[in-house]
Amino acid sequence: MTAISGRFAGKRAVVTGASSGIGRATVTRLAAEGARVGLIARGREGLEALAAEIGPEAALALPADCADEASISAAIDRAAGVFGGLDIVISNAGIELLGQDDRVDRLDLAVWQRLMRNNLDGQFLTCKHGIRHLLANGGGAVVCLGSNCGYLGMATNEPAYSASKGGVFAMMRVMAIDYAREGIRVNMVVPGFIDTPMNAPVMRDADELRYWSDQIPIGRAGSAEECAAAILWLASDEASYCVGTALVVDGGQASI
Numbered sequence: 001m002t003a004i005s006g007r008f009a010g011k012r013a014v015v016t017g018a019s020s021g022i023g024r025a026t027v028t029r030l031a032a033e034g035a036r037v038g039l040i041a042r043g044r045e046g047l048e049a050l051a052a053e054i055g056p057e058a059a060l061a062l063p064a065d066c067a068d069e070a071s072i073s074a075a076i077d078r079a080a081g082v083f084g085g086l087d088i089v090i091s092n093a094g095i096e097l098l099g100q101d102d103r104v105d106r107l108d109l110a111v112w113q114r115l116m117r118n119n120l121d122g123q124f125l126t127c128k129h130g131i132r133h134l135l136a137n138g139g140g141a142v143v144c145l146g147s148n149c150g151y152l153g154m155a156t157n158e159p160a161y162s163a164s165k166g167g168v169f170a171m172m173r174v175m176a177i178d179y180a181r182e183g184i185r186v187n188m189v190v191p192g193f194i195d196t197p198m199n200a201p202v203m204r205d206a207d208e209l210r211y212w213s214d215q216i217p218i219g220r221a222g223s224a225e226e227c228a229a230a231i232l233w234l235a236s237d238e239a240s241y242c243v244g245t246a247l248v249v250d251g252g253q254a255s256i
């Protein structure tokens with residue numbers, strides 16, 4: 001993926017779920033294009049290693065749980081304090097519980113609640129505390145991560161994950177309207193089937209991989225970098241007229 005030199009020069013960002021997959025690709029490219037980035041995820045070690053790789057002038061490791069209000073608000077406040085404000089919030093962290101999420105007649109309330117807490121509460125709290133700083137800044141950009149399961153219902157046996165992502169989609173559309181006149185653009189990237197640690201069991205199993213790839217017009221899984229490219233575009237000034245957009249990055253799957 002080619003970095004566009006200086007596109008984010010002077011911009012200050014936070015990215016949740018920064019240590020893995022799409023979040024990792026996003027922080028790497030934001031930093032390469034000139035931004036200073038607060039890296040938020042739960043595991044301290046992975047974050048510190050990534051921050052060291054990117055370099056202390058561009059990356060700040062902020063271990064936090066997005067679903068815990070005190071934890072995520074402190075991490076975002078720290079990024080804004082160190083950077084002198086915030087321009088960009090990438091609300092990316094999420095989990096999928098394959099094998100536990102199940103048809104509703106078999107679905108444990110605890111599994112449902114864990115998915116809602118991480119995926120929906122987590123994005124609500126990230127946006128809540130990130131947008132406080134964007135308002136103080138006089139504007140900025142928010143990009144949430146949804147999923148094509150969130151409005152196509154294509155992930156059979158994953159009602160809880162799909163409902164959590166459907167919730168993010170609805171919240172994103174309302175936030176987009178609520179903040180449009182205050183210079184804050186809220187948008188969403190909607191990935192399809194992407195080769196990240198979240199899908200590692202499928203990527204390792206040749207039959208499963210063929211089954212999923214056959215359902216995608218382009219015939220393969222997407223990469224974290226292909227999602228990051230879409231996230232960066234929506235966060236950049238080039239997307240200045242995009243408000244409430246759900247940008248699908250799925251190799252054509254949603255068009256079938």
Ligand SMILES: NC(=O)c1ccc[n+]([C@@H]2O[C@H](COP(=O)([O-])OP(=O)(O)OC[C@H]3O[C@@H](n4cnc5c(N)ncnc54)[C@H](O)[C@@H]3O)[C@@H](O)[C@H]2O)c1
Pocket residue numbers: 016017018019020021022023040041042043064065066067092093094095096118122145146147148190191192193194195196197198199
């Ligand atoms: N990979 C796919 O095929 C795919 C498809 C559609 C949507 N998505 C969405 O894209 C986003 C990124 O997924 P990925 O594939 O990179 O997954 P990943 O598992 O590689 O990375 C997710 C990251 O989020 C972090 N995280 C999860 N819950 C957290 C919490 N409460 N607090 C802090 N950090 C937390 C994890 O620790 C991890 O660093 C997720 O929201 C996911 O639902 C992924």
